Each structure stands twice: as C-alpha cells, then as structure tokens.
Amino acid sequence: MTAHTTPSGRPLPANPPEIDYVRRWAEIVERRRVQMDAAYAEAGIEHVDYWGRRAVAFRNATHARTEEDPFLVRVREAVTPASTLLDVGAGTGRHTLALAQHVAQITAVDPSAAMLGLLREDLAARTIENVATVQAEWMSAEVEPADYVICSHVLYPIADVVPFVRKLESSAIERVFIYLRADPLATDFGLWSAFHGVPLQPQPAHVDLFNVLAQIGIFADVEIVSMPLTWTFETREEAVQQVANSLCLRDDDHDARTKLAALLDQRMVPLPNGRLGSTAAATRSAIFSWRPR
Numbered sequence: 001m002t003a004h005t006t007p008s009g010r011p012l013p014a015n016p017p018e019i020d021y022v023r024r025w026a027e028i029v030e031r032r033r034v035q036m037d038a039a040y041a042e043a044g045i046e047h048v049d050y051w052g053r054r055a056v057a058f059r060n061a062t063h064a065r066t067e068e069d070p071f072l073v074r075v076r077e078a079v080t081p082a083s084t085l086l087d088v089g090a091g092t093g094r095h096t097l098a099l100a101q102h103v104a105q106i107t108a109v110d111p112s113a114a115m116l117g118l119l120r121e122d123l124a125a126r127t128i129e130n131v132a133t134v135q136a137e138w139m140s141a142e143v144e145p146a147d148y149v150i151c152s153h154v155l156y157p158i159a160d161v162v163p164f165v166r167k168l169e170s171s172a173i174e175r176v177f178i179y180l181r182a183d184p185l186a187t188d189f190g191l192w193s194a195f196h197g198v199p200l201q202p203q204p205a206h207v208d209l210f211n212v213l214a215q216i217g218i219f220a221d222v223e224i225v226s227m228p229l230t231w232t233f234e235t236r237e238e239a240v241q242q243v244a245n246s247l248c249l250r251d252d253d254h255d256a257r258t259k260l261a262a263l264l265d266q267r268m269v270p271l272p273n274g275r276l277g278s279t280a281a282a283t284r285s286a287i288f289s290w291r292p293r
C-alpha cells in the first residue's frame with residue numbers, strides 16, 4: 001500500500017472516485033428514453049415509428065450536403081476500389097450512396113423500413129449494383145466482415161453500447177469509423193421545456209464515447225470536425241411537423257402546433273441554400289477511427 005502523503009508527510013487530497021463510463025453511458029441513454037417514452041404516453045401516441053416520421057425530411061436535409069461532410073472525406077481517403085464496406089445504421093444511405101463508386105461492395109444495415117426504403121429507391125434510380133441492404137438491428141444482423149465498418153450518428157439511443165461497438169470492431173478487417181456529435185443536437189430547438197416544463201435530457205456525445213472506448217481498451221484516433229447544421233427544413237410547415245415529432249406532440253393538437261409555429265418563427269432563419277434552419281451556424285462532431293485488434 002503506498003502512503004497517501006507527500007514526502008514531507010502532508011496528506012494527499014482524496015482519490016477522485018472512479019467513474020464507470022460504460023454504466024454512465026447507459027444511464028444517459030436511459031434517462032432520455034424514459035423522458036421521451038413518458039411524453040409519448042402522455043400524448044397518447046402509440047407505436048412510435050421514430051425514423052418513419054422523419055425519413056423523407058432527413059434525406060432531404062442531409063443528402064445535398066454529403067460532399068462537404070468530413071466523415072465522408074476521411075472514409076473516402078481510406079478505402080480503395082477493392083475495399084468492402086459495412087455501413088451500420090446506414091439510414092437513407094447518404095454515405096453509402098457517395099461511397100459506392102469508390103469501393104467494390106457495400107452492405108448497408110438498418111432496422112428502419114422507411115429509411116432503408118428510401119436508400120433502395122435511390123440505389124435503383126441510380127442503377128448502383130454493388131450495394132446490398134439488410135433490414136436489421138445491428139446486434140441481430142448476420143453479415144460478413146468487411147474491410148471498413150462505418151457507423152455514423154447511430155449510437156445515441158444504444159444503451160448497451162459495448163457489445164454494439166465490439167461487433168463493429170469484430171466485423172472490420174482494416175478500420176472502424178464512428179461518427180458522433182461533440183455538440184449535442186437540439187432536436188427540440190431548445191423548446192422541450194416550453195411544452196413539458198423541464199429541459200430535454202441530452203443524448204450521449206463524443207466525450208462519453210471517448211471514455212467508454214478507453215475503459216474497454218480502445219484508444220481510437222479522434223478528430224473533431226465542424227459541419228454546417230443539417231437539421232434544416234424545406235418549408236415552415238415541414239419545420240413544425242418535424243419539431244412537433246421531436247417534441248412528441250400529437251398531430252391533432254392544433255393549439256400546441258400554433259404555439260410551436262410562433263416559437264419556431266423566432267428561432268429559424270432563411271439559410272443561404274434557401275432552406276430554413278437554426279441560427280447556430282455549425283456543429284462539431286467527432287470522427288473516431290481505429291484498426292481492430
């Protein structure tokens with residue numbers, strides 16, 4: 001046992017308590033989940049198809065800006081025309097679509113029929129033939145390992161993050177890339193308390209993942225990048241609909257929607273690309289990447 005004193009006998013400050021970052025991650029996810037579930041239950045909204053209500057708006061908001069996305073740039077620099085790639089939580093496939101011509105084969109995995117449906121439409125429209133889609137949650141997906149595994153903005157609701165990350169790692173031959181926000185995305189435009197009385201609880205962010213990875217012995221390369229906010233809208237009506245979804249408001253709650261429209265008018269501005277969005281110019285995200293053991 002080492003003495004808890006300096007050489008001159010002065011007592012050292014108490015040891016800081018150890019933090020179990022894996023548990024902390026699960027608690028952050030759980031706190032947010034309970035809050036959202038309670039809000040849905042209070043509004044009488046059942047069978048929430050979270051991504052089903054967002055898929056089209058998500059595709060319209062994100063795809064046009066994929067070429068400026070530093071995550072895409074980093075992955076594209078890493079792959080070769082002979083590479084295989086797994087896109088886990090591919091969503092509407094902005095990265096898959098942009099990478100397909102740079103690699104030999106991509107498997108895009110996502111549990112959402114709505115998100116994957118839009119990706120399949122785009123693959124067919126562009127006659128892209130080297131992409132396979134698998135509709136499944138990652139933990140139950142049966143897919144072959146690939147040279148590169150990418151996972152962009154997926155981990156926020158995953159409570160049991162370690163097996164998820166371990167499966168990403170064991171499915172990668174060359175490198176794993178994970179993208180996660182450093183600045184939390186205010187999906188509620190900061191308006192949760194105006195409707196529910198308390199602030200919306202945050203989702204896990206890059207520092208939480210950094211600590212989780214370190215705790216399980218993964219010392220990833222981490223790059224902080226900035227990207228114009230893509231949580232933008234075609235019209236005022238679309239903004240109200242999408243933020244109402246995030247606020248768990250009922251479609252027939254006209255009073256709440258009128259209040260929301262007025263609040264959004266104070267918070268949204270026309271953007272240079274003609275869309276409507278928040279005054280926050282950019283958000284930072286982290287690109288984690290490492291070579292599997």
Ligand SMILES: C[S@@+](CC[C@H](N)C(=O)[O-])C[C@H]1O[C@@H](n2cnc3c(N)ncnc32)[C@H](O)[C@@H]1O
Nearest residue numbers: 051089090091110111112115137138152153154
């Ligand atoms: C914010 S979107 C990101 C989509 C895409 N990776 C991108 O960056 O544009 C999150 C996606 O993760 C998917 N997802 C959620 N839980 C998942 C799970 N357990 N396994 C795989 N994907 C999941 C959702 O269906 C959704 O399409």
